[in-house]
Amino acid sequence: MASSKAQYVHYSIPGGEKTFAEWEKGDVSEHANSAFIFGDSKPGKSSDDLADLERSRIVLDTKSGNLRVRSSQGDRWFRPGHRCPDCAGRLELKKKFFACGNPKSPWFYLCSNHEAETACKTVLPANTGGSLASDIADAETRRARKLTREQFDRLWKEAPDILDWAGDPDDLQKVINKAKARAYRYLAHKAEEEGLSEKNIAAMDIPSLRIAFRLCRDADLDDVMTFGDPVTA
Numbered sequence: 001m002a003s004s005k006a007q008y009v010h011y012s013i014p015g016g017e018k019t020f021a022e023w024e025k026g027d028v029s030e031h032a033n034s035a036f037i038f039g040d041s042k043p044g045k046s047s048d049d050l051a052d053l054e055r056s057r058i059v060l061d062t063k064s065g066n067l068r069v070r071s072s073q074g075d076r077w078f079r080p081g082h083r084c085p086d087c088a089g090r091l092e093l094k095k096k097f098f099a100c101g102n103p104k105s106p107w108f109y110l111c112s113n114h115e116a117e118t119a120c121k122t123v124l125p126a127n128t129g130g131s132l133a134s135d136i137a138d139a140e141t142r143r144a145r146k147l148t149r150e151q152f153d154r155l156w157k158e159a160p161d162i163l164d165w166a167g168d169p170d171d172l173q174k175v176i177n178k179a180k181a182r183a184y185r186y187l188a189h190k191a192e193e194e195g196l197s198e199k200n201i202a203a204m205d206i207p208s209l210r211i212a213f214r215l216c217r218d219a220d221l222d223d224v225m226t227f228g229d230p231v232t233a
């Protein structure tokens with residue numbers, strides 16, 4: 001199978017050896033795990049021969065999803081992960097066997113209790129390098145974001161210029177992008193008025209989502225349309 005990267009991938013340490021020396025004073029695996037899952041460690045050189053990465057502190061085995069940390073106490077292999085927000089399990093880095101998140105990423109995070117009797121269905125998307133592609137929100141927050149997103153989508157999907165579009169189909173995407181940008185400006189403006197610091201639905205907590213949901217649900221589309229031009233609006 002053609003692949004741009006070899007099996008073993010080096011990951012950088014933010015702050016380099018100085019940081020690593022600090023990590024060694026505590027739980028070095030825990031530090032490396034956090035740096036990896038939150039994307040502070042960046043992928044670099046790769047090789048099919050692990051010996052080529054002898055000097056790397058952090059190496060990901062892209063076949064198994066295991067991470068190696070090389071410290072003064074020796075090597076430790078473990079699977080990157082984070083406490084599950086929905087149960088006592090652990091979200092763990094896995095290779096994809098179904099579509100989830102970024103189609104280019106071969107990774108996702110799956111709850112270790114997915115096969116338990118009271119199976120936990122929590123799955124979070126990952127970036128191509130294996131870091132988490134979202135924050136670690138619980139199921140209730142994720143559901144509230146989805147419901148709010150659906151209300152928000154109405155603001156551009158039902159806009160007159162989209163519904164009445166009769167022009168060249170090739171230009172439709174441009175019109176859609178404009179309508180989406182207009183809806184984002186509308187929500188950002190209204191959220192500001194309500195004193196919300198977070199304007200991005202995908203990063204909002206439940207109290208903010210309640211407000212954003214109401215703003216989107218009650219929005220007058222004529223009012224949204226006035227946010228059409230960022231220069232003159």
Ligand SMILES: [Zn+2]
Pocket residue numbers: 084085086087088089090111112113120121122
């Ligand atoms: Zn879980």
